[in-house]
Amino acid sequence: MRPFAYLSAPDVATAVRAVADDPGAKFLGGGTNLVDLMRTGIERPDTVVDITSLPLAEVEERPDGGVRIGALVRNGRLAAHPLIRARYPVLSQAVLAGASAQLRNMATVGGNLLQRTRCPYFYDRTAACNKREPGSGCDAIGGFNRSHAVLGVSGSCIAAHPSDMCVALAALDAVVEVESVRGVRRVPLASFHRPPGDTPHVETDLSPDELVTAVELPPSPIAANSRYRKVRDRASYAFALVSVAAALEVRDGAVTGVALALGGVATTPWRAREAERALLGAPATEESFRRAAEAELAPATGLPGNTFKIELARRAVTATLRRLLTEGSPA
Amino acid sequence: MVEVRLRVNGAEASLDLPPQVSLLDALRERLGLTGTKKGCDQGACGACTVLADGERINSCLALAVQYAGREITTIEGIAGDGPGHPLQRAFVRNDGLQCGYCTSGQICSALGMLAEHGAGMPSAVTEHLCADGLELSDEEIRERMSGNLCRCGAYNGIVDAIREFAAAEAER
Numbered sequence: 001m002r003p004f005a006y007l008s009a010p011d012v013a014t015a016v017r018a019v020a021d022d023p024g025a026k027f028l029g030g031g032t033n034l035v036d037l038m039r040t041g042i043e044r045p046d047t048v049v050d051i052t053s054l055p056l057a058e059v060e061e062r063p064d065g066g067v068r069i070g071a072l073v074r075n076g077r078l079a080a081h082p083l084i085r086a087r088y089p090v091l092s093q094a095v096l097a098g099a100s101a102q103l104r105n106m107a108t109v110g111g112n113l114l115q116r117t118r119c120p121y122f123y124d125r126t127a128a129c130n131k132r133e134p135g136s137g138c139d140a141i142g143g144f145n146r147s148h149a150v151l152g153v154s155g156s157c158i159a160a161h162p163s164d165m166c167v168a169l170a171a172l173d174a175v176v177e178v179e180s181v182r183g184v185r186r187v188p189l190a191s192f193h194r195p196p197g198d199t200p201h202v203e204t205d206l207s208p209d210e211l212v213t214a215v216e217l218p219p220s221p222i223a224a225n226s227r228y229r230k231v232r233d234r235a236s237y238a239f240a241l242v243s244v245a246a247a248l249e250v251r252d253g254a255v256t257g258v259a260l261a262l263g264g265v266a267t268t269p270w271r272a273r274e275a276e277r278a279l280l281g282a283p284a285t286e287e288s289f290r291r292a293a294e295a296e297l298a299p300a301t302g303l304p305g306n307t308f309k310i311e312l313a314r315r316a317v318t319a320t321l322r323r324l325l326t327e328g329s330p331a
Numbered sequence: 332m333v334e335v336r337l338r339v340n341g342a343e344a345s346l347d348l349p350p351q352v353s354l355l356d357a358l359r360e361r362l363g364l365t366g367t368k369k370g371c372d373q374g375a376c377g378a379c380t381v382l383a384d385g386e387r388i389n390s391c392l393a394l395a396v397q398y399a400g401r402e403i404t405t406i407e408g409i410a411g412d413g414p415g416h417p418l419q420r421a422f423v424r425n426d427g428l429q430c431g432y433c434t435s436g437q438i439c440s441a442l443g444m445l446a447e448h449g450a451g452m453p454s455a456v457t458e459h460l461c462a463d464g465l466e467l468s469d470e471e472i473r474e475r476m477s478g479n480l481c482r483c484g485a486y487n488g489i490v491d492a493i494r495e496f497a498a499a500e501a502e503r
Binding site for chain 1: 333397447450451461473477479
């Protein structure tokens with residue numbers, strides 16, 4: 001690995017100052033993505049600012065009934081936290097569906113938000129990749145694209161967003177708190193990740209010197225009845241081909257509340273607004289679920305390797321909603 | 332160079348390391364603790380699994396400097412000087428290995444896994460997230476151990492060994 005200077009930041013002010021003053025510096029959390037990318041030479045920081053000593057590792061209930069998750073809460077702790085299990089089961093399930101237990105013990109919530117794509121052409125430094133090297137092209141578009149996105153794609157990039165956690169956060173209307181030397185601001189998860197467009201190397205709304213300090217979950221009357229379903233090539237420890245985060249409320253046979261987001265199929269954690277619109281007020285039936293899924297996937301564009309995901313996503317959405325209707329919450 | 336004070340298997344070691352040295356390389360190359368194996372070196376195989384304050388981690392993705400002051404336990408610490416840890420002996424009895432390269436990681440991971448299960452942590456196959464007294468079924472063992480690959484395919488023996496050890500521990 002390329003040598004770098006190391007600084008362990010004792011407080012947030014020191015951390016954000018250190019990165020603001022040094023354009024070659026990067027924050028280091030659990031290391032499960034950044035250390036790997038540094039070893040392959042895709043990330044090449046001159047200075048690594050270790051933030052794991054910062055006091056940002058608590059999950060706290062807020063007065064409004066929502067929850068504030070510190071950016072350094074480890075993924076495994078988040079999934080196991082009693083408040084998350086009971087009130088936001090979709091988030092527990094999504095986190096548990098990702099990576100391995102070892103990685104979840106290391107990976108932080110902030111790091112998961114900033115996790116980079118697992119597109120094999122992004123990782124292969126001999127391949128053309130506009131995300132890794134702007135302007136170099138995209139070998140995935142004409143290559144092996146079985147794992148790639150069908151929603152939110154551009155002519156520059158079709159890399160799928162890899163996170164499970166973020167899919168649940170998208171469905172839960174999470175808000176990301178970020179801090180820099182300029183102060184604190186809040187970014188809704190829906191605008192945190194950017195679609196690739198012509199600049200696939202710009203992946204989030206953050207400036208390089210902004211530190212994720214927390215994720216806030218607003219109180220949600222429907223989140224207690226929520227589930228995550230992940231479809232993948234192996235039973236465990238694999239990235240999603242398709243995943244669905246869903247929360248559902250049904251009264252007198254009609255859908256009175258719904259939140260839906262998709263993973264594995266899109267370039268960003270994909271809030272399924274079209275499907276939600278189709279579902280609200282509709283009878284809670286298999287037919288409505290299917291029609292909502294079709295509405296969401298209508299703009300999907302597949303390539304020879306990944307067109308199968310479009311029908312797979314329709315079925316996964318339908319099946320997840322059906323299970324929520326018939327079995328209810330996993331909490 | 333940074334000075335890194337590691338606590339490994341109950342002993343203190345002070346090392347001068349470049350910050351890019353992984354915990355795995357520090358254990359193997361600097362401390363001579365070669366029981367912990369380097370498989371993929373990218374967090375995909377679990378061969379490098381060790382315990383940090385009792386929690387299982389992939390030591391290949393851990394910078395040694397980030398683990399200063401934490402209590403690191405490797406297979407050498409688990410084995411002790413006698414006939415081996417009961418879980419090691421269960422692996423031998425149940426053919427939980429062929430080549431043995433993944434075994435150190437499997438055993439560290441299994442001990443971490445049993446602690447997580449004992450603390451009531453759910454897994455991706457747990458039906459009811461908030462249920463008490465979660466049974467450690469074979470399905471649960473397989474899911475919870477999915478971060479440790481075995482290229483010899485000794486998975487059936489590994490599950491048998493872990494189940495046998497966990498049952499014996501529950502008896503005690």
